[in-house]
Amino acid sequence: MNVVKNLKASIKKWPYGITSVLASIAAFGAYSSMYAFRKAFAAGTFSADQYLHVDYKVWLVIAQVLGYTMSKFYGIRFIAELKGKKRGTTILILIAISWLALLGFAIVPAPYNIMFLFINGFPLGLIWGLIFGYLEGRRSTEFMAAVLSISLIFGSGFVKTVGQILIHNYHVSEYNMPFLVGALFILPLVFFVIVLEMMPEPTIQDKETRTERKPMNAEERKQFMIRFLPGIILTLVIYVMLTVMRDIRDNFEVEIWNSIGIIDKGIYTKIDGQISVIILIAISLLFLIRKNLQAFTIIHFFIIVGCILIGLSTLLFMVNKIGPVSWMTMAGLGLYLGYVPYNAIFFERMIATFHYKSNVGFVMYLADSLGYLASISILLIKEFGRPNISWAKFFTEGIMVVSVVGSVCSILSLLYFYYSARKTSITKTELKLSSI
Numbered sequence: 001m002n003v004v005k006n007l008k009a010s011i012k013k014w015p016y017g018i019t020s021v022l023a024s025i026a027a028f029g030a031y032s033s034m035y036a037f038r039k040a041f042a043a044g045t046f047s048a049d050q051y052l053h054v055d056y057k058v059w060l061v062i063a064q065v066l067g068y069t070m071s072k073f074y075g076i077r078f079i080a081e082l083k084g085k086k087r088g089t090t091i092l093i094l095i096a097i098s099w100l101a102l103l104g105f106a107i108v109p110a111p112y113n114i115m116f117l118f119i120n121g122f123p124l125g126l127i128w129g130l131i132f133g134y135l136e137g138r139r140s141t142e143f144m145a146a147v148l149s150i151s152l153i154f155g156s157g158f159v160k161t162v163g164q165i166l167i168h169n170y171h172v173s174e175y176n177m178p179f180l181v182g183a184l185f186i187l188p189l190v191f192f193v194i195v196l197e198m199m200p201e202p203t204i205q206d207k208e209t210r211t212e213r214k215p216m217n218a219e220e221r222k223q224f225m226i227r228f229l230p231g232i233i234l235t236l237v238i239y240v241m242l243t244v245m246r247d248i249r250d251n252f253e254v255e256i257w258n259s260i261g262i263i264d265k266g267i268y269t270k271i272d273g274q275i276s277v278i279i280l281i282a283i284s285l286l287f288l289i290r291k292n293l294q295a296f297t298i299i300h301f302f303i304i305v306g307c308i309l310i311g312l313s314t315l316l317f318m319v320n321k322i323g324p325v326s327w328m329t330m331a332g333l334g335l336y337l338g339y340v341p342y343n344a345i346f347f348e349r350m351i352a353t354f355h356y357k358s359n360v361g362f363v364m365y366l367a368d369s370l371g372y373l374a375s376i377s378i379l380l381i382k383e384f385g386r387p388n389i390s391w392a393k394f395f396t397e398g399i400m401v402v403s404v405v406g407s408v409c410s411i412l413s414l415l416y417f418y419y420s421a422r423k424t425s426i427t428k429t430e431l432k433l434s435s436i
Helices: 002-012 016-038 056-081 087-107 114-124 127-132 141-168 177-184 186-197 204-210 218-227 229-251 253-259 267-288 292-318 324-344 346-354 360-385 391-434
Strands: none
Touching: 002 016, 016 087, 016 114, 016 127, 016 141, 016 177, 016 186, 056 114, 056 127, 056 218, 056 360, 087 114, 087 127, 087 177, 087 186, 127 141, 127 360, 141 177, 141 253, 141 267, 141 324, 141 346, 177 186, 218 229, 218 360, 229 253, 229 292, 229 324, 229 360, 229 391, 253 267, 253 391, 267 292, 267 324, 292 324, 292 346, 292 391, 324 346, 324 360, 324 391, 346 360, 346 391
16 A cells, blocks of 8 residues: 555656656556447347347347446436545446446346346446546646547447457357456556556646536536536537437447448457547647637537538448448548547536536536437337338438538537637626726
């Protein structure tokens, strides 16, 4: 225990940039490792099984997303009020529960093992807020959050590649594979969580630059919603739609690639790796922008460009101007260019812009809970309303809707927050002048 304390005290004396890079790598590693417990099952197709005329894999996705969704609703309060103590221990306990659920999934025969995906999903829904809590409210949060957020892209693709290798190269069954993939990532997860625990608290300069972050009780959460209600509604509409399409791409990527004629177990890591690098560069460069309103405006432009890109690339694919690999790459880039900022820096810069003492976890979990609830609803609509449509066709139609609605709502969101921030700034200036 003394060794840990001494090491933490030593790291506190390191240059700010070095600790930021270390925290970034640790957060990326920890969340990528989490994906081994969450998304490995998606590498299987379970194509021979149906229950109640619905594909078995769809039941698995619904069960896990339902658990994940309920976790997000719980997290609105849990993460908002979290004081940061024993955060690392909590992460490891939650991951352990999800891993044991994967063991139950492997042992119990179908369809009774579906409930274990629900048990698996619930604890995992809290991990993002716990890990992001190590990073928020710092001058380098953009950079650290950018590195963390590419784990949303890279981790999913990498884990599915590992799962496919176990299935095809080592002949592991689709039911045992998720538990074994998790086993491969236990030690890396523990290591990265320990490193995160070593990170020093935000400095005084961090708090002055980015606004102090604090737990929020029920009344404070209510006042936050009232203050930013129009912008939050627009934000939720965009984020819910992006979450649904990103979730479909994530869970049924194998089926989408197969239906457009691409069968390559390594393509998930290859394409998602390319997208990860582009997203990392784009978002981390915001670290250089000191003015919060300016950075917040640019973040909106990222989201607008992302929404336009998914629609444009899909149109080009539909008229045979680009091939399936180019389309999936561009559509994936557009989705994540819109989706990742909400998970990393949108609310971070929003709080800093308005100097509102609060925390990112509350509003992030509010958005996530609604997003995953919508994801379940869309899956049910697809399976019961349009059961014969392919996942590629369903994905194509969906992202066209997101492109149009998302672009409009993003522009309105930009206008609302920009003029609200300017109005707040003018009011504060007038108050200062009147007090002289």
